[in-house]
Amino acid sequence: MKLAGSTALVTGANRGLGRHLTEQLIDRGAIVYAAARNQASVDVPGAIPISLDITDPTSVDAAAKATGNVTVLINNAGSFIGGSLLHSPIEDIRREMETHYFGTLAVTRAFAPQLAAGDTSAVLNVLSVMSWYTSPEMSAYSAAKSAEWSLTNALRLELASQGTQVSALHVGYIDTDMAAHVEADKNDPATVARLALDAVEAGEIEIVADGFSANIRAGLAAGANALYPQFA
Numbered sequence: 001m002k003l004a005g006s007t008a009l010v011t012g013a014n015r016g017l018g019r020h021l022t023e024q025l026i027d028r029g030a031i032v033y034a035a036a037r038n039q040a041s042v043d044v045p046g047a048i049p050i051s052l053d054i055t056d057p058t059s060v061d062a063a064a065k066a067t068g069n070v071t072v073l074i075n076n077a078g079s080f081i082g083g084s085l086l087h088s089p090i091e092d093i094r095r096e097m098e099t100h101y102f103g104t105l106a107v108t109r110a111f112a113p114q115l116a117a118g119d120t121s122a123v124l125n126v127l128s129v130m131s132w133y134t135s136p137e138m139s140a141y142s143a144a145k146s147a148e149w150s151l152t153n154a155l156r157l158e159l160a161s162q163g164t165q166v167s168a169l170h171v172g173y174i175d176t177d178m179a180a181h182v183e184a185d186k187n188d189p190a191t192v193a194r195l196a197l198d199a200v201e202a203g204e205i206e207i208v209a210d211g212f213s214a215n216i217r218a219g220l221a222a223g224a225n226a227l228y229p230q231f232a
Helices: 014-026 057-066 088-119 135-164 187-200 211-220
Strands: 007-010 032-036 048-051 070-077 119-125 162-171 206-209
Touching: 007 187, 014 032, 014 070, 014 187, 048 070, 057 088, 070 088, 088 119, 088 135, 088 162, 119 135, 119 187, 135 162, 162 187, 187 206, 206 211
Parallel strands: 007 032, 007 070, 032 048, 070 119, 119 162, 162 206
Antiparallel strands: none
């Protein structure tokens, strides 16, 4: 998948990893629709700002009608309540699922016809190491990301017939506003964006951006006792 000359849409493009993905796509020669709930918050030079709330079907519809020629879709928009499945308000837990699962699905469905019309096309879903692992303080987020991982695998199978490549990015903490409260090693968002876009161009369908994510993925084969040794 060549990004030069493509037309991309990036959700959550006004800050964090989405902003870096937008900037680097432009640097690689792509036309980029930079989507955010507040279109005025997009100030990336060379980007085309577009309003998009991925949890609002009317907004998703309007964004698809406003473009028409997207060949690269990056589902990056996310939320993080940092909540527990047992103790957080059910509305917060539902919002995580509405954003990461249903929002990603809605956007992909809306843009699938545009992707099909391109000679080559690609979808990149920004997932997380928390697709594979969880902890009590972020179990709501992890459940939503696990659902999005399954969604990504299913969409890869369904979109293959129209020639659309579907990739998943798994990464630990990134040094962005969303992880500002976390005291841990964090990945540079510019580095993650570069690695992800290189992998999309190379046709990789599973992109593991850091050592932590690689270790957790390896632990999946050893079973739950390896991931959660306190229960072994």
